[in-house]
Amino acid sequence: MLLSVFCLILAAPALAQRAFDVQLWQKKVPNSNALGDTAYVKVFLPEEKRATGRAVVICPGGGYESLSMGHEGTDWAPFFNDQGIAAIVLHYRMPAGNPKVPVSDAEEALRLVRANAEAWHIDKDNVGVMGFSAGGHLASTVATLSKDEAKPNFQILFYPVITMLDGYCHQGSRKNLLGERPRKKDEQKYCTDLQVTRLTPRAFIALSDDDHVVQPMNGVNYYAELYRHDVPASLHVYPGGGHGYGLRTSFRYHIEMLLDLKAWLQSF
Template identity: 50%
Template sequence: MIKKLLKYLAVCLSFISIATVVNAQTRVIKIATPKMTVFLPPKGLESGKALIALPGGGYSHLAVNHEGFHWAPFFNKEGVAYAVLEYSMPKSDPSIPMKDVEAAFKIMADSAANWGFRPDSIGIMGSSAGGHLASTVSTHPTEICQPAFQILFYPVISMNPEITHKGSRKGFLGENPSEELEKTYSSEQQVTASTPRALMLLSSDDKTVVPANSLRYYESLIKAGVPASIHIYPTGGHGWGYRDTFKYHQNVLDEISAWLKSF
């Protein structure tokens, strides 16, 4: 795995001058603004789908490896063009990371024909605080950024002080946000019938981001008629990402694979 990742990260390209590198498994593209690495599946294996991953880190840092880069071989094997976005920290301004995500969607959509996927089949994936950002752009779509689907790992969903992750709330909204701002960025309160389908994966013993976040989002999605799936594993805590030491790692891979093939 480490050797493969070193090959992936060996290419550094700017947005203005994009090139690809080919090896036995994938084509890799590095983009400078926003900082993003795109891993393309081998020619002939493309499913037509693409996915932008947002690692977690409590809106203070990014867990780019096990919640980002380490997923690339799996998604490429599934025929998915997979991008890891190293988004900017909000520092109490939600628009900062959201603009990065919007820019990433524009790059992916503009490049879809060349990179082998459909521009209307670009999904969003997020872990922990990255899950909050993913659900936020999913419930606040723009003309440029309209995720086709969501994959959320143990996500922060709500900014409600009763169930939120305090560090993520502070990083995203600041110390004392208004009730209106809190509601606006609580994704369970922003779901509509046009919110994209979602898959959520988490552990019931997560003490960092309590499962109530995902459960409330799931309930809102179902009420709005949005296709939603949720898998809650009995143990594992928080932050397992792509780690084969996680007891249910293979279950996670199998469930994502089956879900991606379902639409």
């Protein structure tokens, strides 16, 4: 039964999608870094007659050092397009110690989607953000700190990096985002669980109990803060799977995870 439902999730209509790339910064690039990275989005639009108006900006993971653009990015397009949801995969620049670099890219991606809402058949008030690992940190950062056109309406976080404090933090992400010797106020600012308010958008959080790369308490603490501030949230802790599985079918709970996410997306 599960296999049959899974096949329906990834059914043929997604093949009718429109796909194209858009450079994120058409003019001056803000917060440029020494790495010379290029920021752009890969846009996947569902068949026009199936479009629901919903869109999601996807931030792949990679420890703020690289990007897993496949299983944590473009591979997700058919899943969303089949539900009439536009998928916009963000190739953001690496921070190299300057957190404003990837944050400005994520914010601009959300603005870009809303600026093209009419042409892409998107509802400006139904644009979410999705992130994996360090990309989950980026997604939760714009969800908690960004304003106006750069603020998402919902967030989807997979095994996210949340804290920047010693103890539960992912050291590689912390170093790449904030540098070798981050200031205390920057550590606090980019602990996204500390930035949750009643205005933070609703969330879906998925992680595995045996994740030894990014400790599960990152996502659990974030959920606890959402709950404490009366923000609707759904937390899914799978018994196994480790870290970094994304859309890979080798993840033992792959089908269950997709069904959980689809059910959540249909709940609002």
